[in-house]
Amino acid sequence: MSQHVEVRSASAGTERIGLKILLAISFCHLLNDMLQSLIPAIYPQLKESFHLSFTQIGLITLTYQMTGSLLQPLVGISTDLRPQPYSLAVGMASTLVGLLALSVAPSFGLLLLAVGLVGTGSSIFHPEASRVARMASAGQYGLAQSIFQVGGNAGTSAGPLLAALVVLPLGRQSLAWFSVFALLGMLILARVGIWSKRRQAASHGQRRLQPAQQRAGSAQAARGPMLILLVLMFSKFFYTTSLHSYLIFYLIHKFQVSVQSAQVHLFVFLFGGALGTMLGGPIGDRIGRKQVIWWSIFGVAPFTLALPHANLFWTGPLTFIIGLMMASAFPAIVVYGQELFPGKVGTVSGMFFGLAFGLAGIGAALLGNVADARGIDFVYQVCAWLPLLGLAAVFLPDLGHNGQQEEREA
CATH class of the missing domain: 1.20.1250.20 (MFS general substrate transporter like domains)
Known part of the structure; x- marks a missing residue:
């Protein structure tokens, strides 16, 4: 067993950090959080268009927060039991559908459904993306997490700016244009999923259960x-x-x-x-x-x-x-x-x-x-x-x- 551990440690030490993969998921983290942050940025427009009360605005926030936070641990548990490398692209697809629905939703109920889809996309994305960051870290786990997380910070900052420049002047329908970013994220994350699946298959035989x-x-x-x-x-x-x-x-x-x-x-x-x-x-x-x-x-x-x-x-x-x-x-x-x-x-x-x-x-x-x-x-x-x-x-x-x-x- 000690020889096995020495081989694993040596391989981990010589493995190079997967910088391209880390930059890819960091960029997709930027896209994910940027698209999410569009929602609160257009609250004034939604309030005026649908004559919403502050209680209804609160319900929109509650729906988004609940789907975006409570589902994440459940997704994490599920992917620990059975890794889903292509779930990253699926999560971004949920965000894409949510944005398109939000741009044309004719009623308050459909608004809630749309923001729920965006929140669900976030829940699917974060746990598996964090796993990929660790897989690509070559032992530099903190550096990998920082690269991954800084993309989200940048996206959160960019969302309100884009809303002010595009959505507020052109109307809620312009949210559909941002689905192009979600589609780009899906394509990148599909490639990341291929890498993740190969990596998991290669390391499967080296794992030993405690x-x-x-x-x-x-x-x-x-x-x-x-x-x-x-x-x-x-x-x-x-x-x-x-x-x-x-x-x-x-x-x-x-x-x-x-x-x-x-x-x-x-x-x-x-x-x-x-x-x-x-x-x-x-x-x-x-x-x-x-x-x-x-x-x-x-x-x-x-x-x-x-x-x-x-x-x-x-x-x-x-x-x-x-x-x-x-x-x-x-x-x-x-x-x-x-x-x-x-x-x-x-x-x-x-x-x-x-x-x-x-x-x-x-x-x-x-x-x-x-x-x-x-x-x-x-x-x-x-x-x-x-x-x-x-x-x-x-x-x-x-x-x-x-x-x-x-x-x-x-």
């Missing part, structure tokens, strides 16, 4: 660290949602700036987040995931506590630093979770991406209610303390490179 008792012990030992990761996810995504959803309103209220100026500050925050996502993974490969998680969440607390008291000049640098540091945690969290549960890449990825999506939606709704009741300033004064929950990261076991070794042995 004894059931060892797997059960490993899962039991991982429950405590997983609970800590969930606390850290709550801290991170509730705080970043406060900036992503309400920073523009906060700046206009506190400093009386124009909408355009506030949008520039939001872009600075989002740019910091994209840079942090790119850096968090490879830094975790070098110094360990725990250290990145610790410094990214708990370490940002001085800056979040300072933000409510900063003037307009210092708000820009502070939001950039906050975006950079907090975003760097997510690639490390995903890879750390994958190393806690070897062989459950799809399940873990689906859970974390789904949880991120769900927490962001819940956080936006709750913080909006708080802002209505107590004011937008109060939101930032309270949320500033959330990163202190990052202190829980001190209780995470330091996996080092054990997670990688365990996976090679599995």
